[in-house]
Amino acid sequence: MRPENLTEMQTAIRHLITAVANANLYSVEHQQIKRLCEASQGCFENLLREQGKLSLLMVEGVLLFDNIPLPPGLHAQKLAQLMERHRINRLILAPGLEPEELEKLVEFWTQPGKSRQGLPECPHLRFETLAESEALPSQATLDESSIYDAAGLGEVKKKGQNRLAEMFEDFGRKKTMHVAGLNEIVSSFIEAFSREVLSLLVLLPIRTMDEYTFTHGLNVCLLNLAQAMNLGIEGQLLHDIGLAALVHDLGKLHIPLEILAKPGKLDEREWGIMHQHPAQGAELLLDTPGMPQLAVITAFEHHLRYDLKGYPAVSAHWNQHLCSQMTTISDIYDALRTTRPYKAAKTAETCAEILREAAGSEIHPQLAGNFLSLLDHSAQKSGLHCF
Numbered sequence: 001m002r003p004e005n006l007t008e009m010q011t012a013i014r015h016l017i018t019a020v021a022n023a024n025l026y027s028v029e030h031q032q033i034k035r036l037c038e039a040s041q042g043c044f045e046n047l048l049r050e051q052g053k054l055s056l057l058m059v060e061g062v063l064l065f066d067n068i069p070l071p072p073g074l075h076a077q078k079l080a081q082l083m084e085r086h087r088i089n090r091l092i093l094a095p096g097l098e099p100e101e102l103e104k105l106v107e108f109w110t111q112p113g114k115s116r117q118g119l120p121e122c123p124h125l126r127f128e129t130l131a132e133s134e135a136l137p138s139q140a141t142l143d144e145s146s147i148y149d150a151a152g153l154g155e156v157k158k159k160g161q162n163r164l165a166e167m168f169e170d171f172g173r174k175k176t177m178h179v180a181g182l183n184e185i186v187s188s189f190i191e192a193f194s195r196e197v198l199s200l201l202v203l204l205p206i207r208t209m210d211e212y213t214f215t216h217g218l219n220v221c222l223l224n225l226a227q228a229m230n231l232g233i234e235g236q237l238l239h240d241i242g243l244a245a246l247v248h249d250l251g252k253l254h255i256p257l258e259i260l261a262k263p264g265k266l267d268e269r270e271w272g273i274m275h276q277h278p279a280q281g282a283e284l285l286l287d288t289p290g291m292p293q294l295a296v297i298t299a300f301e302h303h304l305r306y307d308l309k310g311y312p313a314v315s316a317h318w319n320q321h322l323c324s325q326m327t328t329i330s331d332i333y334d335a336l337r338t339t340r341p342y343k344a345a346k347t348a349e350t351c352a353e354i355l356r357e358a359a360g361s362e363i364h365p366q367l368a369g370n371f372l373s374l375l376d377h378s379a380q381k382s383g384l385h386c387f
């Protein structure tokens with residue numbers, strides 16, 4: 001077998017496993033699952049053209065592709081766990097395999113504990129199962145890092161983080177920002193995470209303040225995308241909501257580091273300076289060619305609060321944009337999950353409690369409900385094994 005074939009098989013498995021992760025979160029009819037199954041089928045088809053029948057065999061927890069062990073990797077490992085859990089010893093794929101057959105396989109794998117010889121109407125896909133006595137479903141759970149990686153988050157987030165850091169540094173020097181670069185970050189998030197983003201909500205890792213600066217924008221972006229998706233928002237508006245979140249704190253570039261990173265509570269003068277960052281951010285964004293107006297509005301309004309008691313001061317009839325209100329929720333949640341020198345990070349449960357209490361005063365009640373339902377959903381999913 002050519003080494004390229006092994007790589008092609010790994011890609012096929014990655015698409016398939018990502019589809020299973022999506023299907024666990026949402027219905028199997030979701031477009032993203034169809035796209036992933038098509039992508040996976042494309043890779044299998046290339047291999048089938050060259051090799052004829054394909055076989056994936058489990059031997060003592062190791063997955064063999066046509067008798068060659070697959071290189072260790074997260075997706076191969078997840079596939080092995082899935083096969084083990086469903087008591088499948090061998091998966092055989094034949095020429096003519098259709099994407100719809102993979103969709104049926106994905107659907108089957110989202111039904112825990114089921115075991116069958118094959119799937120109805122899947123003539124090009126066959127299982128060989130272990131005898132009941134031999135089967136030992138492992139029910140392995142996913143830890144944080146594996147969820148991140150399974151969703152493609154590890155790599156994309158790292159890239160986004162580096163990119164954002166570079167852009168902010170550049171902005172500090174040249175006072176210009178290329179929106180195209182930011183758009184790329186948001187698009188890669190939407191593309192890579194799609195619905196999987198939900199499983200990450202409760203699991204946003206606790207970080208220190210040092211990490212906070214560059215991961216905060218990305219996390220708030222991620223959380224905004226999840227909120228917006230759950231509300232059925234898509235297309236350009238979804239993108240703009242993500243972008244607005246990414247740059248919502250741009251005004252903090254003007255705040256001296258000794259205030260931003262102060263290892264204690266801020267005094268009155270320091271708070272005064274801190275309170276300027278929304279207006280300053282909006283100004284900077286207004287001067288950035290190609291920046292959507294929504295990003296300017298969001299930067300200005302993200303500390304306003306639902307009852308308008310936040311900052312900057314606005315008239316009593318101010319109509320705060322929903323994107324700003326989503327960003328406030330994401331912002332609060334991400335801040336609560338951050339460890340500071342004088343304050344420990346809160347657990348996801350405590351964060352939910354705090355948000356529940358803030359609903360109707362600090363944050364929009366319906367948007368709070370939407371966010372809490374996401375937290376609840378993702379907690380259940382992560383507790384119930386993502387794959």
Ligand SMILES: [Fe+2]
Pocket residue numbers: 248249277302303
């Ligand atoms: Fe802020």
Ligand SMILES: [Fe+2]
Pocket residue numbers: 216248249331
């Ligand atoms: Fe923020």
